[in-house]
Amino acid sequence: MTATLLKSAEKTRAEEEAALADVPEQAEPLFKTTERRGFKMGAVISYQSALKADYTNMIKSDFNSITASNEFKAYSLLNQNESMRAENGMPVMNYSQADTIAKFAQQNGIGIRGHVLVWDAYMPVWFFKEGYRNDSAFVDSATMKKRLEYYINEVVSHFETEFPGVVYCWDVVNEAVADGINECNEYDERRIRTLRSGTPNYFYEVIGPDYVELSFKYAREATARVNPNIKLFYNDYNTFYSPKREAIGKLIESINKEEKLCDGVGMQGYVGGYGQQDGCMNPNDIKLFADAIRFYGEKGLEVHVTELALRNYDQSQAKKHEDFYEDFFRMLADSNATNNYLTSVSIWGLTDNPTLPRSDYSYKMNGPYCGIYNYNLKKKAEFYRIIKAMQ
Numbered sequence: 001m002t003a004t005l006l007k008s009a010e011k012t013r014a015e016e017e018a019a020l021a022d023v024p025e026q027a028e029p030l031f032k033t034t035e036r037r038g039f040k041m042g043a044v045i046s047y048q049s050a051l052k053a054d055y056t057n058m059i060k061s062d063f064n065s066i067t068a069s070n071e072f073k074a075y076s077l078l079n080q081n082e083s084m085r086a087e088n089g090m091p092v093m094n095y096s097q098a099d100t101i102a103k104f105a106q107q108n109g110i111g112i113r114g115h116v117l118v119w120d121a122y123m124p125v126w127f128f129k130e131g132y133r134n135d136s137a138f139v140d141s142a143t144m145k146k147r148l149e150y151y152i153n154e155v156v157s158h159f160e161t162e163f164p165g166v167v168y169c170w171d172v173v174n175e176a177v178a179d180g181i182n183e184c185n186e187y188d189e190r191r192i193r194t195l196r197s198g199t200p201n202y203f204y205e206v207i208g209p210d211y212v213e214l215s216f217k218y219a220r221e222a223t224a225r226v227n228p229n230i231k232l233f234y235n236d237y238n239t240f241y242s243p244k245r246e247a248i249g250k251l252i253e254s255i256n257k258e259e260k261l262c263d264g265v266g267m268q269g270y271v272g273g274y275g276q277q278d279g280c281m282n283p284n285d286i287k288l289f290a291d292a293i294r295f296y297g298e299k300g301l302e303v304h305v306t307e308l309a310l311r312n313y314d315q316s317q318a319k320k321h322e323d324f325y326e327d328f329f330r331m332l333a334d335s336n337a338t339n340n341y342l343t344s345v346s347i348w349g350l351t352d353n354p355t356l357p358r359s360d361y362s363y364k365m366n367g368p369y370c371g372i373y374n375y376n377l378k379k380k381a382e383f384y385r386i387i388k389a390m391q
């Protein structure tokens, strides 16, 4: 750390101590406190952080759910060389890093949100091509459906067989709904994305416009075989803004048209301006979030907050961030006052990270002062404000 950063970290400590003066003591693990309001308390974990005792101890003390940041995603699991060699023509996966995370969860009685089976972003294009080669032609829709069905069944079965009961839900599809009509067919009320920042959505292109519904069908068939208690979720960002919220509602209606294949909505929970302080900690976002939980809940869906990052890019706004954290969690607790729609909340922006350069993706996604822990994994006032909000 540079001298300036160290100096500001010291200032944070002094400010934190002052802020902690009027917040409750912690009498029990955080997840016990939130369970009384009906929801699990989750945290993000990566393969690297799963190898670090200070990080895993932090998780073990206060969380009863974890989500792997990237290790359960198709782009991490798929093995191109092995897939090219497979005699049955089906994809081959390498689970070593994901299994390290799953083992940690299993040994400590922590549940896993399986994240994620189908996501168009960062997807290797060879998965959609003949012989899994970079330079060959795209396969036809029927072949791609078989690959997708096989992939989903293999992955769901792998974790359930190796770590029975640990994965309690899967995000089946991530971010399939476009933000605006420039990235989808304008007549599609579900607004399924055909493009992401100019890159084609190959699931849509090769399988067809019903790839989301099909993914849920395959996932339901897979969980029915190994463990029918595993819940299936549709996960996305900006789920609390119209018209995306309504499009997600239409999509889930379409998925559940004949039978209930989708149990719930994962609301990612990046709240505030992207990469900038402007737009952060806006009380209206808390109201919109509450409205959205009710909107999805009234459709008979469970709600998970899956990747919470209450953004803050400005350390001088620490006090405001603490207040916002408490208000946000009070809203979550209040949402469950009459109906228990919300059953799990996972924090992605868990620790401050002021050493990241401004150009870094995580800097922009989470904000460097978003955490409920500081850079050294020490609890910040925000942590205790969650407890306060649950009272």
Ligand code: GLA
Residues within 6 Å of the ligand: 069, 070, 115, 174, 237, 268, 307, 365
């Ligand atoms: C999306 C994904 C997450 C993660 C974040 C970036 O929200 O769902 O898995 O990749 O982007 O940190």
